[in-house]
Amino acid sequence: MKIKNILRYLPTFIFCGFILTFMVFYIVLPKADFSPQEKKKLAEFPELNVQTVMDGKFQKELDTYMSDHMPMRNFFVGISADYELASGRNGEKGIYLGRDGYLFPKPTKDGELLSQNAGFIKEFGDLSSVPVYMTVIPSSGSINKDKLPMNHEVYNDKALIDKFASQLGDKITYIDMTAPFAEKASDRQLYYKTDHHWTSGGAYECYSLLGEKMGYQPVSEDKFGKETIDGFYGTSYAKSALWWVAPDSIELWKNKEQSEGSVSVEIDDGEEEEKKTSDSYFFRDQLKNDDKYTVYLDGNHSLVRIKNKDAKGGKLIIVKDSYAHTIAPFLSQNYSEIIMVDLRYYKKEVSMLAENEGAQAILILYSLDNLANDTNISYLF
Amino acid sequence: MFLPAVLILYYITPKRFRNLTLFIVDLVFYAWGEPMLVLLMLVSVVINYVAGVLIGINREKKKLTKAIFIISIILNLGLLGFFKYIGFIGETLNFVLPFLNIPVIQVSLPIGISFYTFQTMSYTIDVYRNTVKVQKNIITFGTYVSLFPQLIAGPIVRYEDVAQQLMERKETLEQFTQGVKLFLVGLSKKILIANEMGNLWDAVRDSGAAGGAAGAWVGIIAYTFQIYFDFSGYSDMAIGLGRMFGFEFMKNFDYPYISKSITEFWRRWHISLGTWFREYVYIPLGGNRKGLGRQIINIGVVWFLTGLWHGASWNFILWGVYFGILLMIEKIFLLKLLKKAPAAVSHLYAIILFVFGWVIFYFEDMGEMGTFIARLFGSDGFMMSGDIAATVISYIPLLIAAAVISTPLITTLYHKIKSRPVLYAADNAACILALLLCTSSLVSSSYNPFLYFKF
Numbered sequence: 045m046k047i048k049n050i051l052r053y054l055p056t057f058i059f060c061g062f063i064l065t066f067m068v069f070y071i072v073l074p075k076a077d078f079s080p081q082e083k084k085k086l087a088e089f090p091e092l093n094v095q096t097v098m099d100g101k102f103q104k105e106l107d108t109y110m111s112d113h114m115p116m117r118n119f120f121v122g123i124s125a126d127y128e129l130a131s132g133r134n135g136e137k138g139i140y141l142g143r144d145g146y147l148f149p150k151p152t153k154d155g156e157l158l159s160q161n162a163g164f165i166k167e168f169g170d171l172s173s174v175p176v177y178m179t180v181i182p183s184s185g186s187i188n189k190d191k192l193p194m195n196h197e198v199y200n201d202k203a204l205i206d207k208f209a210s211q212l213g214d215k216i217t218y219i220d221m222t223a224p225f226a227e228k229a230s231d232r233q234l235y236y237k238t239d240h241h242w243t244s245g246g247a248y249e250c251y252s253l254l255g256e257k258m259g260y261q262p263v264s265e266d267k268f269g270k271e272t273i274d275g276f277y278g279t280s281y282a283k284s285a286l287w288w289v290a291p292d293s294i295e296l297w298k299n300k301e302q303s304e305g306s307v308s309v310e311i312d313d314g315e316e317e318e319k320k321t322s323d324s325y326f327f328r329d330q331l332k333n334d335d336k337y338t339v340y341l342d343g344n345h346s347l348v349r350i351k352n353k354d355a356k357g358g359k360l361i362i363v364k365d366s367y368a369h370t371i372a373p374f375l376s377q378n379y380s381e382i383i384m385v386d387l388r389y390y391k392k393e394v395s396m397l398a399e400n401e402g403a404q405a406i407l408i409l410y411s412l413d414n415l416a417n418d419t420n421i422s423y424l425f
Numbered sequence: 426m427f428l429p430a431v432l433i434l435y436y437i438t439p440k441r442f443r444n445l446t447l448f449i450v451d452l453v454f455y456a457w458g459e460p461m462l463v464l465l466m467l468v469s470v471v472i473n474y475v476a477g478v479l480i481g482i483n484r485e486k487k488k489l490t491k492a493i494f495i496i497s498i499i500l501n502l503g504l505l506g507f508f509k510y511i512g513f514i515g516e517t518l519n520f521v522l523p524f525l526n527i528p529v530i531q532v533s534l535p536i537g538i539s540f541y542t543f544q545t546m547s548y549t550i551d552v553y554r555n556t557v558k559v560q561k562n563i564i565t566f567g568t569y570v571s572l573f574p575q576l577i578a579g580p581i582v583r584y585e586d587v588a589q590q591l592m593e594r595k596e597t598l599e600q601f602t603q604g605v606k607l608f609l610v611g612l613s614k615k616i617l618i619a620n621e622m623g624n625l626w627d628a629v630r631d632s633g634a635a636g637g638a639a640g641a642w643v644g645i646i647a648y649t650f651q652i653y654f655d656f657s658g659y660s661d662m663a664i665g666l667g668r669m670f671g672f673e674f675m676k677n678f679d680y681p682y683i684s685k686s687i688t689e690f691w692r693r694w695h696i697s698l699g700t701w702f703r704e705y706v707y708i709p710l711g712g713n714r715k716g717l718g719r720q721i722i723n724i725g726v727v728w729f730l731t732g733l734w735h736g737a738s739w740n741f742i743l744w745g746v747y748f749g750i751l752l753m754i755e756k757i758f759l760l761k762l763l764k765k766a767p768a769a770v771s772h773l774y775a776i777i778l779f780v781f782g783w784v785i786f787y788f789e790d791m792g793e794m795g796t797f798i799a800r801l802f803g804s805d806g807f808m809m810s811g812d813i814a815a816t817v818i819s820y821i822p823l824l825i826a827a828a829v830i831s832t833p834l835i836t837t838l839y840h841k842i843k844s845r846p847v848l849y850a851a852d853n854a855a856c857i858l859a860l861l862l863c864t865s866s867l868v869s870s871s872y873n874p875f876l877y878f879k880f
Contacts, residue, residue, distance in 0.1 A: 048845065048849075051846070051849040051850075051853070052602070052845075052849055053598050053599075053601075053602045054849070054852075054853050054856075055602050055605045055606055055609075055852055055853060055856040056598065056601050056602045056605050058853065058856050058857060058860070059605040059608075059609070059856065059860070060432070062860050114868050117868055120861075120864055120865040120868040120869065121865065121868055121869040122865075123861055123862065123865040124862070124865035124866050124868070124869035125869070127862055127865065127866075131822050131823055131826075132818075132819050132820070132821060132822040132823070133621075133819045133820065133823070134819065135819065136819075137869075151812075195815050195818045195819055196815055197811075197812040197815045197816075198811065198812060198815075285869070
């Protein structure tokens with residue numbers, strides 16, 4: 045065949061080559077059970093028999109299986125993300141690409157749940173014999189407004205948080221972070237670029253601000269030695285599929301004066317699971333994983349007990365989401381024992397826990413997004 | 426995954442058995458989505474096959490053939506009526522005569538029944554009229570009815586048009602390449618434009634009153650694009666796939682949105698359906714040969730049925746009647762005026778009317794339709810507010826692209842390319858790009874609703 049004819053019929057070969065390669069890849073490539081990027085278990089090959097074929101179950105499940113085990117999935121999702129960005133639809137996957145390599149999850153929307161959760165927390169505060177403090181962490185997009193892309197949905201965090209705080213009643217001491225964070229955002233990176241969480245710096249600012257109301261003297265910043273770990277690609281990065289965005293670095297702050305063996309961390313996932321202990325706030329094993337944020341206190345667990353022999357204060361209970369993992373090591377400088385509970389896993393009464401443990405204070409710390417979407421706040425009491 | 430297997434099977438089959446291979450593949454394809462209802466399609470194949478053969482044998486006995494013909498039409502329409510309209514009929518009767526309290530039977534609609542019923546009927550009618558030869562081979566006939574590329578969303582291929590190809594066709598590399606290109610064009614229309622326009626339309630509806638009149642217009646324009654790119658994309662894919670297997674189907678869309686009148690719009694939109702109704706309803710009823718009065722009635726009947734064909738719901742009938750009335754008005758006097766009017770005026774006239782038609786087409790719930798129409802005219806203010814504005818802005822590039830692709834501009838430019846190497850380079854680059862982008866979109870989202878499932 046002449047060159048000209050080859051070119052002429054090339055689309056046929058491209059097309060057939062493409063679909064055949066796919067078929068071969070499907071059959072040949074090994075199948076994973078779990079996608080670390082999407083954090084989900086992938087579908088298994090469906091059961092094949094007359095029954096499942098006749099009612100269409102086999103066909104449906106095979107379709108899911110095929111889409112789950114798509115060869116080069118990340119490559120294609122990446123192309124689609126780039127195409128969306130190029131055709132004007134920044135944020136199509138729920139994440140905006142902002143200036144300076146910032147990725148922002150789309151704004152939190154108001155809903156019933158936020159007011160409902162405020163109601164639960166108010167009631168908990170009214171009944172509690174221990175002083176209750178509360179703070180809400182605004183989203184990265186609402187604080188780094190100057191880094192947002194030109195066209196974006198409105199971040200109403202301040203209005204939502206103010207409304208939430210006004211519903212808490214007068215027994216709870218509410219400490220606002222929105223205004224000070226907006227102010228501090230220009231001198232310090234408070235949030236990761238590729239993750240929705242705050243940085244150690246952001247958590248430290250919050251720790252300094254809480255001290256005044258909670259009655260402790262924050263350890264000054266120069267007392268901490270900072271260790272930098274590079275190559276952190278957060279959850280916003282995974283969701284955005286913009287694979288070319290630069291990674292963040294994680295800073296681990298460690299009190300230089302901390303004496304050997306003074307710290308102990310005990311992780312308790314309930315009766316069936318074995319307890320895990322450590323002598324550090326940081327779980328370096330987790331740095332091998334994709335989600336390096338779990339280096340702080342090993343990620344989400346039902347109950348974590350953090351002891352520090354060097355600290356002067358008493359016992360603090362933290363009811364929290366994952367943002368607290370970064371701030372707990374700071375608070376641990378002032379409280380000799382912190383009991384951190386996660387209501388998504390801890391299903392016993394927190395008020396009972398506070399009484400039994402003889403806690404000195406309770407801190408409820410949530411990010412706005414979780415507060416507006418979490419259905420487990422009712423487990424407080 | 427399905428396609429490569431089918432292509433391999435088809436091309437390793439000796440020529441004589443290729444119809445059989447296609448027929449089996451078609452049945453597997455259909456059974457994939459509807460394991461039980463494939464039997465219904467087979468029943469339909471058998472009814473029309475038998476009717477055709479019987480009419481052929483008894484050609485001389487006029488009364489008998491007429492009886493067979495009528496029975497087969499009743500059976501065809503009966504099946505379609507039962508599976509598509511029984512629930513609707515029950516609900517309507519209950520509404521009109523509430524005291525009867527007829528139990529409403531809910532039957533799930535078999536995919537493609539409207540399309541294949543019309544195809545089989547075209548065969549039986551033509552056999553009865555003695556314009557086509559009887560097909561004695563049930564495999565060949567079955568292949569015609571169930572041909573997978575167009576089974577689900579058309580075009581409605583008349584037996585007459587493919588009779589020759591069914592018996593003997595020559596698959597060539599040239600035709601295959603044309604098929605690949607057209608298939609990719611269709612796939613891109615569906616995935617890169619129709620699906621995205623669907624997302625925008627959904628977002629607008631979800632935002633409710635916040636969109637105001639501006640949002641509502643953007644929304645219905647997005648839907649206007651969605652339905653065109655979806656449907657014409659499927660038609661292109663079907664025609665393209667058909668070519669890969671050596672078939673030539675007729676064109677189903679011819680840039681309907683550049684029409685200057687509704688009459689022209691319907692000559693360019695879903696051509697195969699229009700042809701079917703003209704051929705088998707309008708002309709047998711007398712068409713325009715029995716005076717204007719009779720013609721008006723005929724138009725009314727055809728458009729009532731066209732509306733009903735699109736779905737078992739009053740809004741589809743309303744939609745059909747809406748176009749029927751517009752066509753009558755155009756026939757009586759408006760068309761002459763439009764011809765004299767400046768092009769911009771007649772374009773605008775047509776665009777507003779067909780866009781408004783899609784409002785009627787979309788809303789099955791009359792209450793929602795009313796709310797939406799009121800919103801189009803400013804009942805919730807005119808400006809967009811809040812997040813919907815950000816969404817709409819992000820879709821502007823795609824809306825512009827959709828508008829451009831709705832016109833023949835790109836095709837015209839493409840045909841202007843005279844240099845072969847440039848042409849081939851463009852073809853190949855476009856193919857690679859289309860494959861990459863479509864695969865990516867499909868992989869990245871499970872959002873893939875199928876608009877024409879209902880028909």
